[in-house]
Amino acid sequence: MVTINVDMDKCQHYGQCCFEAEDVFHLDDDGKLKYTKEVGDDRLADVESAADVCPMQAISFELS
Amino acid sequence: MTSGQVVVVGAGLGGLRAAESLRGAGYDGHIVIVGDEPHRPYNRPPLSKEALAGGVSVEQLEFRRKASIDDVEWRLGSPVVSSDLTAQTVTLADGSVLPFDGLVVASGIRPRALPIPGPEKGRYFLRTAQDAAGVREYLVPGARVVIMGAGFIGCEVAATAVGLGATVHVVALDEEPMIRPLGRELGAGMRRRHEAKGVTFHLGHTISEFLGEDHVVGARLDDGTVLNADVVIEAVGSVANTEWLEGNGLDLSDGLLVDDGMRVIDAPCPMVAVGDLARHPNALFPGPARRIEHWNMPTETGKRAGATLGAILSGQEPATAPFTAMPSFWSDQYKHKVQSFGMPGIANRITLVDGDVDGPCIVEYLDDTGLVGVVGIDRTSELAPYRARLLERARG
Incomplete structure (x- = not known):
C-alpha cells in the first residue's frame, strides 16, 4: 500500500496533483482538494509525480 | 555498468529533478551537484508570499529528495565560474576543477539589475532565501515600500507587504500589472484589486534615481515625483546565469538552445540544460524555442534531460519524442x-x-x-x- 498525506495547512487547492493521478486526487465542486489516503503499490509512480508537481510541496507518501 | 561523473551546475529544482531522472534512467556513476547558495534545493515561490510574511525557514522549504540520489555529492556555496567543454571540466570559485563525462546546466536565472544611481543599502532583489530574510526585516506596520516592476513577483510582494501593514508604491513602465501574461483587461482587474487594498501604482514610469546618503530613503521617478522609501524591491525581469559557459562557442544570447530532449545544440560534449535558462521547443506551441520561467518547467525539463543524458552516457540513442509539457503558472495575491x-x-x-x-x-x-x-x-x-x-x- 501507498499511504498518502496532504498537509492541508500548506495545500492551496491548485489541483496540479489531479493531472498526475486523477483517480487519487480531485477538486470538489467548491474547489477543495479531496484525495484517497491509501492506494495500491501500482499507483506509486503517479503519486510520486503528483508530489513532485505540488507547488506548495504539501504531499507526502510512504510505502507500507 | 556505467562509471565516471556527471556534474550538475545548479542546486535548484531543475538540477534536483535532472539528477533524480538520471538515476531513474539507470545511470550509476558519481553525481556532483554544485550550487552557489549554501542550501539544498528549496521552493522559491513562498519567498514572495508566506515565507516573506514570516515564519518559514529555508529548511522547511527544501524539496523532498528521492532516495536514489542519497549518494550524490553536494558542493554548495561555491559557484561554478568557468568551463572547458572540450576538456570536459568546470572550475569552481574555490579553485577546484571537476571533470565530467556529462554536464547538466541548471544554473538558472537571476534578477535583472538596472543601472540606477543612488545608495545600495535598502535595495533588494527577491530570488533567494537570504534576499527574503533581508526584505522581511523592513516589513513592519507603517513601513514605506517601493517596488520596481509590476510582474508576478512585484505584485506578490506588494500583497504580502500590504498584509503586514506597509504602505506600498509600485513603479513600472508597463501599462498594467502583469500585462504580458494576463493582457490589459485582466491586468487592470488585478490592479484594481491591489488599489482596493491601498497599493498605489505609478505605471508608465521608471525610477531615475534612488535618494539617500548611505541607505536608500526614497526614489525619484522620471516625472520628478519623489516617493519616500524604507526599502526598495527590484523585480524587473531576469537574466540567465550562463557566464560560466563563455568561451566555448555556444550562443548564450538568451539562455541555452536545446532540442526536444533538452540536449544543448552545438555542444561539443554530452550536455543538457534544464529549467528557466533552457530555450526549448514545445510541440503544443509551435514557433520559436522559448525560455519559460514557470515553476513547473524545471521539473518537466529536468525529467526529460536526465533521461536524455542517461541514454547518451550508456551509449544509447536518446528518445526523440516531441517535448509537450504544459506550461502552468499560479499566483496568490491577497x-x-x-x-x-x-x-x-x-x-x-x-x-x-x-x-x-x-x-x-x-x-x-x-x-x-x-x-x-x-x-x-x-x-x-x-x-x-x-x-x-x-x-x-x-x-x-
Missing part, C-alpha cells in the same frame, strides 16, 4: 488565486468567457491556431477542460 495553463503571453486575441475581470473569472487566450492559454481567477477547479483542450493541440 486571497485571490490566479492560475494559468498554456502560453497566454503569445495570444493575439483575449476573450472573457465567464465572470468579470473584477471578480472570479475565466479568460481565454487565442492566436490564429486557436486556444493557446487560459487564466482563471478564483476559478481553479473549473480550468481542467481548458487544459484538456490545450493538450489536444499536440494532436494537431
Whole structure:
C-alpha cells in the first residue's frame, strides 16, 4: 500500500496533483482538494509525480 | 555498468529533478551537484508570499529528495565560474576543477539589475532565501515600500507587504500589472484589486534615481515625483546565469538552445540544460524555442534531460519524442488565486468567457491556431477542460 498525506495547512487547492493521478486526487465542486489516503503499490509512480508537481510541496507518501 | 561523473551546475529544482531522472534512467556513476547558495534545493515561490510574511525557514522549504540520489555529492556555496567543454571540466570559485563525462546546466536565472544611481543599502532583489530574510526585516506596520516592476513577483510582494501593514508604491513602465501574461483587461482587474487594498501604482514610469546618503530613503521617478522609501524591491525581469559557459562557442544570447530532449545544440560534449535558462521547443506551441520561467518547467525539463543524458552516457540513442509539457503558472495575491495553463503571453486575441475581470473569472487566450492559454481567477477547479483542450493541440 501507498499511504498518502496532504498537509492541508500548506495545500492551496491548485489541483496540479489531479493531472498526475486523477483517480487519487480531485477538486470538489467548491474547489477543495479531496484525495484517497491509501492506494495500491501500482499507483506509486503517479503519486510520486503528483508530489513532485505540488507547488506548495504539501504531499507526502510512504510505502507500507 | 556505467562509471565516471556527471556534474550538475545548479542546486535548484531543475538540477534536483535532472539528477533524480538520471538515476531513474539507470545511470550509476558519481553525481556532483554544485550550487552557489549554501542550501539544498528549496521552493522559491513562498519567498514572495508566506515565507516573506514570516515564519518559514529555508529548511522547511527544501524539496523532498528521492532516495536514489542519497549518494550524490553536494558542493554548495561555491559557484561554478568557468568551463572547458572540450576538456570536459568546470572550475569552481574555490579553485577546484571537476571533470565530467556529462554536464547538466541548471544554473538558472537571476534578477535583472538596472543601472540606477543612488545608495545600495535598502535595495533588494527577491530570488533567494537570504534576499527574503533581508526584505522581511523592513516589513513592519507603517513601513514605506517601493517596488520596481509590476510582474508576478512585484505584485506578490506588494500583497504580502500590504498584509503586514506597509504602505506600498509600485513603479513600472508597463501599462498594467502583469500585462504580458494576463493582457490589459485582466491586468487592470488585478490592479484594481491591489488599489482596493491601498497599493498605489505609478505605471508608465521608471525610477531615475534612488535618494539617500548611505541607505536608500526614497526614489525619484522620471516625472520628478519623489516617493519616500524604507526599502526598495527590484523585480524587473531576469537574466540567465550562463557566464560560466563563455568561451566555448555556444550562443548564450538568451539562455541555452536545446532540442526536444533538452540536449544543448552545438555542444561539443554530452550536455543538457534544464529549467528557466533552457530555450526549448514545445510541440503544443509551435514557433520559436522559448525560455519559460514557470515553476513547473524545471521539473518537466529536468525529467526529460536526465533521461536524455542517461541514454547518451550508456551509449544509447536518446528518445526523440516531441517535448509537450504544459506550461502552468499560479499566483496568490491577497486571497485571490490566479492560475494559468498554456502560453497566454503569445495570444493575439483575449476573450472573457465567464465572470468579470473584477471578480472570479475565466479568460481565454487565442492566436490564429486557436486556444493557446487560459487564466482563471478564483476559478481553479473549473480550468481542467481548458487544459484538456490545450493538450489536444499536440494532436494537431
